[in-house]
Amino acid sequence: MITKFCESNDEFSSSLCLLICFTLLISLLLMVKLPKVPDTPEDFNDVIACLQSGVFAPKYNTPSKRKNLRRRCQDLTYDNKSGCLFYTEKPTDENSQPVKKRIIPTYDKELREALLEKFHVGASHFEYHKTYTMLYEKHIGITQSEVKAFVRKCPTCIRNVTIKEKNDITPIIANAPFERLQMDLVDLLSFAEHNDGYSYILTMVDVFSRYVWVIPLKDKEGSTINKKLVRHFSMFGPPTELQSDNGSEFITDVLKKTCNMLKVSFLWLKFGFLC
Numbered sequence: 001m002i003t004k005f006c007e008s009n010d011e012f013s014s015s016l017c018l019l020i021c022f023t024l025l026i027s028l029l030l031m032v033k034l035p036k037v038p039d040t041p042e043d044f045n046d047v048i049a050c051l052q053s054g055v056f057a058p059k060y061n062t063p064s065k066r067k068n069l070r071r072r073c074q075d076l077t078y079d080n081k082s083g084c085l086f087y088t089e090k091p092t093d094e095n096s097q098p099v100k101k102r103i104i105p106t107y108d109k110e111l112r113e114a115l116l117e118k119f120h121v122g123a124s125h126f127e128y129h130k131t132y133t134m135l136y137e138k139h140i141g142i143t144q145s146e147v148k149a150f151v152r153k154c155p156t157c158i159r160n161v162t163i164k165e166k167n168d169i170t171p172i173i174a175n176a177p178f179e180r181l182q183m184d185l186v187d188l189l190s191f192a193e194h195n196d197g198y199s200y201i202l203t204m205v206d207v208f209s210r211y212v213w214v215i216p217l218k219d220k221e222g223s224t225i226n227k228k229l230v231r232h233f234s235m236f237g238p239p240t241e242l243q244s245d246n247g248s249e250f251i252t253d254v255l256k257k258t259c260n261m262l263k264v265s266f267l268w269l270k271f272g273f274l275c
């Protein structure tokens with residue numbers, strides 16, 4: 001439609017450029033200019049002294065330095081009771097109200113950490129942008145990149161991402177009991193002295209019913225595991241398929257022979273794939 005008003009493509013391009021420049025200028029004018037956040041306790045005290053009594057520290061020794069500090073303090077207030085510094089953000093339009101935000105000094109690592117904990121860990125582990133938005137509603141001084149780094153290192157979020165990634169694995173489906181048993185070992189070696197020398201637990205799960213067997217072991221030798229499995233299968237019957245990871249205690253000739261004898265297909269996982 002705009003091209004109707006332009007005599008040539010050149011005219012259209014220059015009109016478009018002007019429009020973009022004008023939009024950028026308006027955006028810059030509307031952008032909220034935040035005050036400098038105190039980066040040292042001395043800087044914090046200089047701001048408080050200026051706010052409370054109009055006194056300047058010796059380093060503000062020129063009219064321009066004093067003018068800059070006064071300008072920096074113009075939207076700030078100090079609350080004696082709490083010892084907190086606040087910035088009052090001007091309303092963005094005629095329908096909104098001024099917003100008072102607490103200034104979080106750069107040097108106060110403990111306070112920054114506590115706020116990041118509260119707004120991320122204490123608030124359902126939202127992703128960094130939402131965590132930052134919630135924090136910014138009432139505080140200034142903590143940057144987006146700081147929130148991003150905190151969220152990236154959050155152990156709970158790391159664990160959840162790992163679980164999400166694992167969702168890509170194809171589910172194993174069984175149609176009947178004993179169609180497939182999955183076995184694994186739990187290492188309890190450090191508790192052996194409290195458990196009569198039992199150091200491992202052989203676990204077996206029936207994929208169909210999720211029924212679990214746990215068999216205590218004194219060692220994880222292939223022959224020990226084989227004996228326990230033979231005894232187990234003689235009581236409950238052998239499965240059609242037996243699955244394990246590629247632990248050396250499972251990949252033994254004796255166990256393969258037992259499986260062959262009982263006509264059990266032995267499957268083991270190598271690099272996440274069944275072999």
Ligand SMILES: [Zn+2]
Nearest residue numbers: 125154156157
């Ligand atoms: Zn988290």
